[in-house]
Amino acid sequence: MSTQPLIALNNGVQIPQLGFGTFRVSVEETQKVTEEALAVGYRHIDTAAGYYNEAGVGAALKASGLPRESVFVTTKLRNGDQGYDSALKAFEDSRAALGVDVVDLYLVHWPVPSRGLAAETWKAFEKLYAEGAVRAIGVSNFLPQHLDALIAGADIVPAVNQLEIHPTLQQIAAQETSLAHGVIPEAYGPIGQGEDLSLPTVIEIATAHQVTPAQVVLRWHVQEGRIAIPKSNTPARIKENFDIFDFTLTDAEIAALDGLEAGNRLYPDPDTFANTQYRN
Template sequence: MAEQPTLTLNDGRVMPQLGLGVWQTMDSQAAPVVATAVEAGYRLVDTASIYRNEGGVGRGVRSTGIPASRIFITTKLWNDSHGSEAPALSLDHSLGRLGLPAVDLYLIHWPTPARGRYAETWRALIALRETGKARSIGVSNFTAPQLARLIDDTGVVPAVNQIELHPRFQQRELRAFHEAHGIITQSWSPLGQGTLLDHPVLTEIARKHDRTVAQIVIRWHLDLGLGVIPKSATPHRIRENIAVFDFRLDEADMARIAGLDDPRGRLGPHPDDFN
């Protein structure tokens, strides 16, 4: 396998660019899925308290015999734990389930603006970083105005904003904001929840490179400099999704995929409406 690329966060720490997402993976299934991924070469696993599979993720990592310190683990704070005190308790519960003393990255899962507490919650995450229980901190599903408020209120810039991003919903304006402020963009649902796998443009590019459409789309994220966390529970697809480091897309490929962007392409909820 070619050497895997990494991304340097604004706090100086390094994060693998490609990882495994485990959304909708049952806890009982998470251990073998994570073990398969780690054995295939993945070094980042992305979970969340609301996924209810942190225990399985921890068991999967331990089963490989590879030190946990070599696997970058991300988890997330759920919406019902916003505030100044609840995040610390929630992180302790996550660490207990994972069987870890600290996570590499702790994210506010959604801004939940109707609750009006995401800035207060961000201050709590800053405190958790200072304790060492969260080595890096960031957010997920935040808009540019919400990010600007965090930065203006605290002076601390999130290391990562994990957002829905795929060829049909490319988030160019938000990516530009991230780049201007030193925030890593990490893509969830990078394959468009399977809706892109028979797209004729992507199918044609896949034939050109003798690759699968999923590999083409993952390579597109990598070539844009994005973090990407494709989800799969199928062993051969887990291995297939990481076999993307020995080729690159050319300018014509990138231009054709850029043309697939659609302002109506969002599949998940809008962050302003999800509470």
């Protein structure tokens, strides 16, 4: 079993640098694939209220028999639940679905600037943190202008900013703004929904190290200091994605991967995305 590094967040909480994502994992499959990930060695599981599979993650945690404190659990607030009172209620729903007393990391899933509720929502997050209901609080999909505005009125600086980051969309400005505030960037969609794995540069580096293209890209994230949360429903790929800690990319290879930036956004634009994330 590989040993992965931990990253210290700005409040001292340690987070495993490689997590297992559950986006678009069906309700029926979530428990099974999460158990598979835990068996492989993942100790960081990422879910969200908007994925409607928190209960499956909770069931996997229970079935694994692992001590609660050994698994880092992240979940996120739905856009439609932004606002002070609604965020507090939504958190209780998530905590109950997960079957945990304390959530390790709670994120505002999207900034939704059109609603103007991010600051109010953040006050609810600060209350949850002060009460010890969460170990760390953060944001997701916050571009520089969203993050700057939030922090200007905040008492607590977010610990994490989860962003779409992969070789062809690196969001350098958002990463740099986050780091300037002491916020750790976390990559979702870290292999570009598989699209980036067919790039000649990625394949060439994979061949040189006798590893897979996905392992190259995930190793690139880790060496650049980001948290990364790949996802897969396939046991072999779940294992493969975790097996990235016994090789090292050279500085030249890192630079070559950095050079693949192409503005290739695959997920919604945070400036305009306002879906409530409620089921119809």
